[in-house]
Amino acid sequence: MSFDSRTFTPPNRTKPLLLLTWMAGVMATVVKASSSEVSVARILAVRLLAQNGPLATPATLNPNPAMQPQLRTSRLVLRPFDPDDADDVQRIAGDVRVAEPTAHVPHPYPDGVASEWIASHAPAFRAGTDVIYAVTSADTGELLGAVQLAHMSALHRRAELGYWVAFAHWSSGICSEAVGAVIRYAHNELSISRIVCSCLPRNTGSERVMQKAGFLPEGRLVKHVNHRGVFEDMLIYGLSLPGR
Numbered sequence: 001m002s003f004d005s006r007t008f009t010p011p012n013r014t015k016p017l018l019l020l021t022w023m024a025g026v027m028a029t030v031v032k033a034s035s036s037e038v039s040v041a042r043i044l045a046v047r048l049l050a051q052n053g054p055l056a057t058p059a060t061l062n063p064n065p066a067m068q069p070q071l072r073t074s075r076l077v078l079r080p081f082d083p084d085d086a087d088d089v090q091r092i093a094g095d096v097r098v099a100e101p102t103a104h105v106p107h108p109y110p111d112g113v114a115s116e117w118i119a120s121h122a123p124a125f126r127a128g129t130d131v132i133y134a135v136t137s138a139d140t141g142e143l144l145g146a147v148q149l150a151h152m153s154a155l156h157r158r159a160e161l162g163y164w165v166a167f168a169h170w171s172s173g174i175c176s177e178a179v180g181a182v183i184r185y186a187h188n189e190l191s192i193s194r195i196v197c198s199c200l201p202r203n204t205g206s207e208r209v210m211q212k213a214g215f216l217p218e219g220r221l222v223k224h225v226n227h228r229g230v231f232e233d234m235l236i237y238g239l240s241l242p243g244r
């Protein structure tokens, strides 16, 4: 990918920010009578600045919408999904052991859903909201799983991580290896500096993937999701990367 976060020049947002800074000063002066009111004005000014975004906020996290680059690790090639992957996706994600702990994989897995899902990837990539990778074997090309950055925000330089791996390949480090490559891509080429990930407390394999990737526990949301008919807790993990 030709984008280089070190040389990227953001759009000129200096004027609106100067105006907001001036407004903040005016607000602080107007309410000078009471220090608590000054604090309120400062909070409002900070909120205004936050809404406008920092100077270096790009319009989108995806600087080159035409191209989702391949990523390589020692055992894996991560590439965009292809329409021809649909049958494999249905077979792998249609396994109840893969689908059950996830929030979005349906079970049973209906015909046609895999093709629709794959067709949604390119528009989402162009919009800069999601990047989804097919995780394949570097030796054989076999589809092994998927890793996704979702809900990407240019303002917050943030994304949510999700993944699944074919049951036959669990616990051989496939997901961790793929997640590592996606994190490096997100940081180096998309300037993402925070990634969040969540799982059910009973999903030990997923929690372990997060821990091995350097995510830290940030909380437990009690009975947070209606998971296939049962209210369950969610564990929240976060990864802060250089740049915040």
Ligand SMILES: CC(C)(COP(=O)(O)OP(=O)(O)OC[C@H]1O[C@@H](n2cnc3c(N)ncnc32)[C@H](O)[C@@H]1OP(=O)(O)O)[C@@H](O)C(=O)NCCC(=O)NCCS
Pocket: 097, 098, 099, 101, 102, 103, 162, 163, 164, 165, 166, 169, 170, 171, 172, 173, 174, 175, 176, 177, 198, 199, 200, 203, 204, 205, 206, 208, 209
């Ligand atoms: C979660 C998932 C993607 C992990 O894939 P994976 O390729 O097996 O992951 P890795 O091998 O890189 O790491 C898994 C780690 O969890 C450990 N683990 C797996 N199941 C475990 C269990 N029941 N108890 C304890 N540890 C477990 C493995 O030993 C490994 O840790 P280690 O390397 O320290 O030994 C896979 O289990 C999966 O597809 N699950 C269903 C979909 C899913 O849950 N997605 C995430 C939704 S939040």
